[in-house]
Amino acid sequence: MIEMQDVWKEYPNGTQALNGISVHIQKGEFVYVVGPSGAGKSTFIKLMYREVRPTKGHIFVNGFNIERLKDRKIPLLRRSIGVVFQDFKLLPKLTAAENVAFALEVIGLSPRQIRKRVADVLAQVGLEDKMNMLPSQLSGGEQQRVAVARSLANNPAVIIADEPTGNLDPDTSWGIMRLFQRINDRGTTIVMATHNREIVNSMRRRVIAIEQGTIVRDEQRGNYGYDD
Amino acid sequence: MMTKWVRHLREGIRNVIRNGWMSFAALSAVIVTLAVLGFSLILTFNVQQMSTSVANQLEFSAFLDVNASNQIGQQVADQIRQMPDVSSVQVISKNEGMAEMKKELGSEMSDVLNAFKQNPLPIQLVVKPKDPHEITAVADQVKLIHGIAAVRDPHQLASAIFRTLDVIRDVGVVFVVALLITSMFLISNTIRITIFSRRREIEIMKLVGATNWFIRWPFIVEGMLIGFFGSIIPVALLAVGYRSLYAHAKGQFSGLAFPLVPAGTLTIKLAVILVAIGLVIGLWGGTMSVRKFLRV
Numbered sequence: 001m002i003e004m005q006d007v008w009k010e011y012p013n014g015t016q017a018l019n020g021i022s023v024h025i026q027k028g029e030f031v032y033v034v035g036p037s038g039a040g041k042s043t044f045i046k047l048m049y050r051e052v053r054p055t056k057g058h059i060f061v062n063g064f065n066i067e068r069l070k071d072r073k074i075p076l077l078r079r080s081i082g083v084v085f086q087d088f089k090l091l092p093k094l095t096a097a098e099n100v101a102f103a104l105e106v107i108g109l110s111p112r113q114i115r116k117r118v119a120d121v122l123a124q125v126g127l128e129d130k131m132n133m134l135p136s137q138l139s140g141g142e143q144q145r146v147a148v149a150r151s152l153a154n155n156p157a158v159i160i161a162d163e164p165t166g167n168l169d170p171d172t173s174w175g176i177m178r179l180f181q182r183i184n185d186r187g188t189t190i191v192m193a194t195h196n197r198e199i200v201n202s203m204r205r206r207v208i209a210i211e212q213g214t215i216v217r218d219e220q221r222g223n224y225g226y227d228d
Numbered sequence: 229m230m231t232k233w234v235r236h237l238r239e240g241i242r243n244v245i246r247n248g249w250m251s252f253a254a255l256s257a258v259i260v261t262l263a264v265l266g267f268s269l270i271l272t273f274n275v276q277q278m279s280t281s282v283a284n285q286l287e288f289s290a291f292l293d294v295n296a297s298n299q300i301g302q303q304v305a306d307q308i309r310q311m312p313d314v315s316s317v318q319v320i321s322k323n324e325g326m327a328e329m330k331k332e333l334g335s336e337m338s339d340v341l342n343a344f345k346q347n348p349l350p351i352q353l354v355v356k357p358k359d360p361h362e363i364t365a366v367a368d369q370v371k372l373i374h375g376i377a378a379v380r381d382p383h384q385l386a387s388a389i390f391r392t393l394d395v396i397r398d399v400g401v402v403f404v405v406a407l408l409i410t411s412m413f414l415i416s417n418t419i420r421i422t423i424f425s426r427r428r429e430i431e432i433m434k435l436v437g438a439t440n441w442f443i444r445w446p447f448i449v450e451g452m453l454i455g456f457f458g459s460i461i462p463v464a465l466l467a468v469g470y471r472s473l474y475a476h477a478k479g480q481f482s483g484l485a486f487p488l489v490p491a492g493t494l495t496i497k498l499a500v501i502l503v504a505i506g507l508v509i510g511l512w513g514g515t516m517s518v519r520k521f522l523r524v
């Protein structure tokens with residue numbers, strides 16, 4: 001599903017963000033990526049959807065060979081991945097439904113198919129009543145649910161999330177986590193960078209810890225392992 | 229497939245409306261530029277027509293020996309007609325030449341002419357070359373033909389006319405190109421400013437797997453809409469203006485004998501050229517404006 005072999009990343013300004021990362025993530029896994037700020041978690045995530053290119057090493061995601069991927073094939077890779085961020089990345093002038101529909105227009109579905117799919121995924125995240133509201137009329141947790149619904153719209157094999165609960169209070173975070181849990185139960189692979197130790201510790205899923213650009217720990221039923 | 233194009237069109241129109249004032253600024257810039265351009269095109273078309281009309285009137289005269297008979301005159305004329313670069317040869321016989329001259333001199337002076345026992349005028353051949361630029365070369369060839377006594381040198385008049393018209397045309401071309409480049413930058417800058425607020429939208433589109441072309445099209449549509457309306461407005465204004473001028477001047481340059489390009493023909497030419505240019509400017513402006521944001 002996701003395979004990295006000795007991956008290095010040096011940013012143009014000389015920052016050494018990743019130093020020889022190797023991981024193998026199987027279909028249906030739920031993986032937490034933990035580590036201190038600046039450890040390289042976001043870089044690790046961005047490599048998967050080709051937001052950044054590795055300086056060295058091999059990366060395979062959903063059957064795409066990232067090294068060899070031509071620029072015009074990048075959209076195909078991204079359509080096979082759902083991405084969720086800390087800051088939601090919703091368009092403020094579009095309603096919840098329109099924000100989700102946006103992702104489907106891009107791949108050229110008909111308006112009828114889009115309406116049906118939007119209703120479907122918004123129901124999955126429990127927002128069927130609020131589909132016509134603007135992001136500003138929704139709470140942080142609800143906005144993140146819209147973002148999750150958008151990431152689900154294309155029916156991706158993998159969802160990657162970079163600190164999706166970073167801006168949310170603990171109760172709301174739990175709600176979002178349960179949502180990811182349900183999505184994972186249906187077979188979707190999930191890779192999530194997080195700082196939420198409580199959640200990581202109680203879920204007991206695979207934990208990959210990165211420090212200074214290297215994997216220092218990779219446990220099948222791991223815990224958060226930091227005191228911060 | 230269809231829905232995609234409907235979407236691009238819808239988004240493009242929405243962008244124009246959403247960016248109201250900026251669109252208006254770009255539109256005004258294009259209107260002004262294309263109006264000036266259209267105006268210089270109208271001048272160019274008429275100068276061109278004048279040039280053709282002058283060129284088509286260019287001819288030179290060759291004279292036979294005074295003693296040559298009309299029969300020989302016809303023979304030599306036929307010989308010149310055989311030349312590949314010659315369009316037509318008109319023979320003015322001795323008698324026709326005399327009649328012409330009497331008419332020009334008036335009744336009193338023509339008595340002087342009557343005093344001649346024999347007609348003193350040579351047979352005159354009026355030669356028109358196929359390509360007016362080649363008039364001197366043709367005259368040189370005709371000079372060599374047996375039976376031709378003299379050729380009136382057409383050189384100076386012809387080359388002076390051509391030189392003037394060429395200069396007018398070159399200046400026009402430079403002017404027009406400068407105008408076009410200016411308006412392209414104006415459109416692309418306008419879209420680029422408005423695009424700043426849409427960075428986030430573009431970022432998200434890329435994230436969910438939009439192709440570069442999918443992102444680009446609405447911006448191109450936006451540019452082309454501005455280009456289109458920015459061109460039909462000056463076309464309409466100039467067409468109406470020229471039509472009334474043409475009617476007023478009765479189809480001629482006042483004073484001179486040169487005809488103006490008919491209003492209908494000119495409107496069609498102008499519309500085709502300006503609308504095409506407007507669309508190209510818009511296409512280019514739209515493409516340039518997103519370029520920077522599409523690098524992966």
Ligand SMILES: Nc1ncnc2c1ncn2[C@@H]1O[C@H](COP(=O)(O)OP(=O)(O)O)[C@@H](O)[C@H]1O
Pocket residue numbers: 011012013015016017035036037038039040041042043044
């Ligand atoms: N675009 C960039 N250009 C230069 N350095 C960067 C860039 N993005 C991240 N970095 C640096 O790379 C390192 C890893 O960053 P990041 O992957 O964001 O870590 P994390 O998500 O674990 O906080 C940090 O030192 C950071 O400053």
Ligand SMILES: [Mg+2]
Pocket residue numbers: 041042043162
């Ligand atoms: Mg980060």
